[in-house]
Amino acid sequence: MGCNSMEKISKPKQKHRKGLWSPEEDEKLRNYILKHGHGCWSSVPINAGLQRNGKSCRLRWINYLRPGLKRGMFSAQEEETILNLHRILGNKWSQIAQHLPGRTDNEIKNFWHSYLKKKVAKPEEVESFSKHQFTNSNSNFQEDVESPIKLINTVSGFHPFGNEEGLSIESNQLSANSQTLLPPKILFAEWLTIFDSTNNNNIDNDIFNNGENNPQANQFLHYNSKDMDFTQSMDFQGQGFNQGLMYNEGSCSSEELYSGVGSGCVFDSQLKFEDQTTPENEFGDLLFSGDNEIIPNDFVMSNNLRYI
DNA sequence: AAACTATACAACCGCGTCCAC
DNA sequence: AGTGGACGCGGTTGTATAGTT
Incomplete structure (x- = not known):
């Protein structure tokens, strides 16, 4: 599931490290995923030069390294x-x-x-x-x-x-x-950075153009972030749709996104909705409620899923 | 200061599910 | 249809740190 045959082959048996992650390991994992995406988790430690298993890498990324995580006390x-x-x-x-x-x-x-x-x-x-x-x-x-x-x-x-x-x-x-x-769960089938609303640079534009001209952007298009859901990335507290969809406020350039230091990034994607007995279109209305129309009006409906 | 205990949280483990073959 | 690998989830364990005796 999620791994192609090329990724599955040639996985050398090795003893996997356990226990707490060192800063060096974190750095390797972060750099690799920000650059290539995780793709098949079992191949991540091999490609990133880590002596961990894929499961451990996935957990570390999701719980600790993933951009947009809040740290500290619960309000x-x-x-x-x-x-x-x-x-x-x-x-x-x-x-x-x-x-x-x-x-x-x-x-x-x-x-x-x-x-x-x-x-x-x-x-x-x-x-x-x-x-x-x-x-x-x-x-x-x-x-x-x-x-x-x-x-x-x-x-x-x-x-x-x-x-x-x-x-x-x-x-x-x-x-x-x-x-x-539950509200309709919206998954990012592909996690894409689309643009920096204040600073359209080449990478961003290439991503807009499906990464055709920029290998780096093209790699980024393959970033698989199906772990993220829309409720985690959208700010429902009243900020505009053109800002703060990921980190709640502000905006960030793609460099900031790559490095994980941006205060706010905008995502778009092939958003996938899981219909959980919700009335049709109502959530869609919400998505259209901002000043900027970020969701094209072409829902594809199926029995259980709504795709945009 | 040392030993012990409590707490917080990071990480692991096992299982169910999904999907490709 | 069966099988195996990968993923995701929830329970549990391990470890670092703070607090207490």
Whole structure:
């Protein structure tokens, strides 16, 4: 899956290093992926000159090296988001992480085990929180909540469907199929840097032109970042679509993107939507709601997926 | 100062799923 | 249809550091 035959061949057996990553290893991995993309993870350590297995490289990249990650303390809002989503979804850390831009599932999981779990275990400490969030705090939340989408909106400020009336889910469906609660998951089939809104340079233009004239840009077009989803890269807090889609604010040149130091980058891609019983077009409306039309109006619909 | 304990978080492991062959 | 490899997820372990005795 995801590896072509050329990438699968000639993998020498070697003893893989384990344990903490050194700064040198981080540097090798970062440089390699920013330059070539990860492609087939099992080939990454070989090509990058690392004595690790592909799985370890993938984890290190996703949880630590990937651009756009937040570090440091969780905010009160993030904490509330995790608590509420955990009530609905349980230990679905990856799904919870989709609502927390810049946070990884591993980070959220650790935060839960080290802090939130204990907090929830002490009812007096969460009582005020529960009363604040839900009008009827003395009974089962899953039976009381009137709209799961409203809940998600409340806790994360995220309005995936434009209006909550667009989705009606009976409350007793919550535990039966928590998948239906999620906003449409949008995956980057290919992670592309498109442009620096203030500084169109040659690389950017070449990328615009599908990398035809620039090998480096062409390589970049093959960057496979299907790990990223749109909720992690889009800023829903009100900034324009022409800025801050990846890092929430500002913009960055492609050099900054390559080096991972930019304060904000704009992505476009062959965006792929996972339709999770959402009404059609409503999320599309959201994507069109900015000053700049970033999504061409040519959705390709299938049973389960929406492609742009 | 040393030993011990608690905590946070990075990383590993096993399993389920997907996909190419 | 069966098989094997790769990926992604969640549970668990390992390790570094801070705090306490």
